[in-house]
Amino acid sequence: MTIVYEGKLIGEGIKVGIIVGRFNEFISQKLLAGAVDGLKRHGVKGDNINIAWVPGSFEIPLTAQRMANSGKYDGVICLGAVIRGETPHFEYVSAEVAKGVAKIGLDTNIPVIFGVLTTDTIEQAISRAGTKSGNKGFDAAMSLIEMVNLLKEI
Ligand SMILES: Nc1c(NC[C@H](O)[C@H](O)[C@H](O)CO)[nH]c(=O)[nH]c1=O
Numbered sequence: 001m002t003i004v005y006e007g008k009l010i011g012e013g014i015k016v017g018i019i020v021g022r023f024n025e026f027i028s029q030k031l032l033a034g035a036v037d038g039l040k041r042h043g044v045k046g047d048n049i050n051i052a053w054v055p056g057s058f059e060i061p062l063t064a065q066r067m068a069n070s071g072k073y074d075g076v077i078c079l080g081a082v083i084r085g086e087t088p089h090f091e092y093v094s095a096e097v098a099k100g101v102a103k104i105g106l107d108t109n110i111p112v113i114f115g116v117l118t119t120d121t122i123e124q125a126i127s128r129a130g131t132k133s134g135n136k137g138f139d140a141a142m143s144l145i146e147m148v149n150l151l152k153e154i
């Protein structure tokens, strides 16, 4: 699937920062592949995609804030996989990442897309990283392109 509007690929000229949490890397690397595929498939040049790896999803908001404030990007995509374990740690990590990412978009006035999986099981994460439930990284790329184009128009 490739979306063209008025004869142009919808992502042409867009500059994107991507932050990826390394924790559960076997999942997050699939999300990254999906996001890059979605961006390039819609005309975003490889030179206009900057990828930053961070230790885990908890470090995403700070890095997203730095990218969003840099003035180098039209939008930022946040990717990671927070998978429930034996302790309440899942609740704290997932809640803070979601709140942090949402706040940065509002504070910086550029699209900051939440592409962080928060799942109860590894199987749920695998399903959303390029198998039965699609690839949430690809979906995040499409959301970024839509939001960048929308904010240019309103
Ligand atoms: N358990 C998961 C984590 N935990 C690590 C934190 O994100 C953070 O890196 C650490 O607490 C140091 O500040 N991260 C994930 O992305 N996914 C998890 O399932």
Ligand SMILES: CC(=O)[C@@H](O)COP(=O)(O)O
Pocket (backbone or CB within 6 Å): 082, 083, 084, 085, 086, 087, 088, 089, 090, 091, 093
């Ligand atoms: C989301 C987490 O922090 C979690 O994967 C950590 O696992 P555990 O709660 O068993 O320490």
